[in-house]
Amino acid sequence: MMKNLLQKSAVIGITVALLSSVSSYAQSLWKTALNNKDVLVLSTLFTAQDCRDKINTAEGLDAAVKWCKETGLTRVFIESFRGGYYAEKETLVNARDRFRKEGFDVAGCVTTVRVGKNGVGGWGMTPCYTHESTVKEFEKIFEYTASIFDLIMIDDFLFTECTCEDCIAAKGDLTWAKFRSDLLVKFSNDHIIRPAKRVNPKAEIIIKYPLWYDYFHERGYEVVRESMDYDYTWVGTETRDYNFDIKPGGTVQYNAFFIMRWLDGIGAGKAGGGWIDALGTTPKYYVEQARQTVLGNGREIMLFHYGSLQTNSNTYDGWDGTPIADVDALKKEIPLLFDLARLVRGKALKGIYLPKLPNSEPIKEPYIFSYLGMLGLPLIPGHELTSSDPSVIYTTHALKDPSFSSKLYSVLNSGKQVAVTEELANRLSDQTLLENKNLMVFKSGDDPKKFLKMTKEEIQPLRDRLLAPLGIKFNAPVKVSFYLLGDSHIVIENFNDEPVDATIELPKVTDARQALLIPSGGKAALSKNGNVVTLKGISPRTLVAFEYRQQ
Numbered sequence: 093m094m095k096n097l098l099q100k101s102a103v104i105g106i107t108v109a110l111l112s113s114v115s116s117y118a119q120s121l122w123k124t125a126l127n128n129k130d131v132l133v134l135s136t137l138f139t140a141q142d143c144r145d146k147i148n149t150a151e152g153l154d155a156a157v158k159w160c161k162e163t164g165l166t167r168v169f170i171e172s173f174r175g176g177y178y179a180e181k182e183t184l185v186n187a188r189d190r191f192r193k194e195g196f197d198v199a200g201c202v203t204t205v206r207v208g209k210n211g212v213g214g215w216g217m218t219p220c221y222t223h224e225s226t227v228k229e230f231e232k233i234f235e236y237t238a239s240i241f242d243l244i245m246i247d248d249f250l251f252t253e254c255t256c257e258d259c260i261a262a263k264g265d266l267t268w269a270k271f272r273s274d275l276l277v278k279f280s281n282d283h284i285i286r287p288a289k290r291v292n293p294k295a296e297i298i299i300k301y302p303l304w305y306d307y308f309h310e311r312g313y314e315v316v317r318e319s320m321d322y323d324y325t326w327v328g329t330e331t332r333d334y335n336f337d338i339k340p341g342g343t344v345q346y347n348a349f350f351i352m353r354w355l356d357g358i359g360a361g362k363a364g365g366g367w368i369d370a371l372g373t374t375p376k377y378y379v380e381q382a383r384q385t386v387l388g389n390g391r392e393i394m395l396f397h398y399g400s401l402q403t404n405s406n407t408y409d410g411w412d413g414t415p416i417a418d419v420d421a422l423k424k425e426i427p428l429l430f431d432l433a434r435l436v437r438g439k440a441l442k443g444i445y446l447p448k449l450p451n452s453e454p455i456k457e458p459y460i461f462s463y464l465g466m467l468g469l470p471l472i473p474g475h476e477l478t479s480s481d482p483s484v485i486y487t488t489h490a491l492k493d494p495s496f497s498s499k500l501y502s503v504l505n506s507g508k509q510v511a512v513t514e515e516l517a518n519r520l521s522d523q524t525l526l527e528n529k530n531l532m533v534f535k536s537g538d539d540p541k542k543f544l545k546m547t548k549e550e551i552q553p554l555r556d557r558l559l560a561p562l563g564i565k566f567n568a569p570v571k572v573s574f575y576l577l578g579d580s581h582i583v584i585e586n587f588n589d590e591p592v593d594a595t596i597e598l599p600k601v602t603d604a605r606q607a608l609l610i611p612s613g614g615k616a617a618l619s620k621n622g623n624v625v626t627l628k629g630i631s632p633r634t635l636v637a638f639e640y641r642q643q
């Protein structure tokens with residue numbers, strides 16, 4: 093979460109020599125990457141500190157170019173400012189020109205930590221946006237960066253937790269969420285976007301949102317207005333390792349898919365890519381971040397960040413990460429990720445509508461959307477209460493809309509199948525709605541994390557009920573995700589460390605064949621019996637896609 097922070101660049105690891113022989117495989121990976129740029133781009137970031145320490149010499153740049161090509165990257169982000177440090181203009185310009193000459197796309201980046209006056213409270217290194225020194229420094233940073241780059245990404249520290257006396261006075265009677273959202277929207281226009289475009293009329297700016305979607309508005313990430321004002325939206329999809337039996341922190345894999353799709357809808361075509369990292373992350377989770385980003389319709393995967401990816405190990409939030417091993421594992425999957433991107437692109441998601449209203453509160457259900465996806469439900473993330481899909485799940489976030497009960501009444505009367513969480517059921521202002529035959533209350537318990545312990549028997553009624561309007565039945569253990577892509581493809585990913593079997597009953601299937609398996613050594617035996625497609629023995633941590641035809 094927010095601790096990603098500066099420690100991102102302070103991660104301790106063992107640096108190893110960059111130079112190794114360029115294999116023909118690596119050369120072909122670079123070519124494959126260039127040939128597939130139309131569907132998916134892989135990129136990395138040179139932080140301002142990487143600019144200072146890694147690519148400030150000709151040798152350093154040579155090594156960086158070589159590594160990027162070997163890794164199948166076709167774009168680089170070169171950062172001008174992070175943590176109070178400005179990278180030198182000469183280094184930035186040299187790197188920009190060299191990478192361009194080598195055939196890379198090149199963009200800039202800024203990380204807004206230690207800018208002007210540090211905020212009071214919270215983490216303490218994001219700025220106080222009401223202070224004049226912060227205004228001046230922001231303008232300076234963005235004028236500087238826009239003088240070098242036409243495209244600038246802002247890392248996910250464009251938020252505030254400041255509770256200084258000036259901020260309290262400026263807030264007045266507003267809630268912190270409302271005050272901070274309004275503040276950051278205005279600040280973005282006046283002191284980021286406008287100064288950058290004044291210096292460089294071609295400058296375009298990417299707002300990159302963090303992973304912690306349920307708390308954005310409380311710290312000033314207001315996804316509707318900010319997505320409108322910025323040129324593009326990106327998001328952190330660095331879900332990393334987790335095991336709730338060991339510690340409470342961490343994020344499930346499906347979070348990356350959910351947030352990419354949710355923001356893609358809000359940004360209406362502005363969504364670019366997802367940003368993954370190797371902090372406290374081991375290979376099997378690292379590659380899953382990338383797969384979920386692609387399934388989330390991400391057009392680009394950025395590997396944060398060059399300097400840290402040259403190290404063997406790190407420790408982050410109590411977890412041990414293995415960057416070099418992570419990238420090695422990813423490289424083997426990159427050609428398959430291009431295939432996955434091609435399979436995903438242009439196909440509408442089908443299934444169960446799952447809305448989270450922008451700026452909605454997670455009343456007792458933080459990140460429930462990510463956990464629902466771990467239950468083998470083909471979900472369609474959305475940001476409005478209703479859609480044309482035949483079934484829908486509502487969570488307490490729906491209460492953001494004061495007229496939710498009357499809207500729910502209409503949805504039920506239109507014949508859709510609806511599931512509501514227990515907490516939402518308890519809070520409905522019109523309790524008679526619970527008697528409607530189209531509504532089921534999902535026994536969601538008191539903590540979405542506990543979904544991962546549910547048995548098939550506990551999940552099956554929810555799947556059966558919501559998939560019935562689609563004529564589909566799905567059977568698999570928990571921690572298996574399920575995606576319906578258009579009317580022709582199904583993707584299933586097994587997040588378990590054991591093999592699993594899955595069966596999918598579809599209306600009138602005439603043909604089914606395997607379309608993709610990731611990793612290449614993965615296993616899944618596909619068979620069809622009538623309208624039932626069985627995938628037997630899906631190996632651990634494996635993604636399988638199949639194509640089918642219906643009469």
Ligand SMILES: [Zn+2]
Nearest residue numbers: 220254256259
């Ligand atoms: Zn303040």
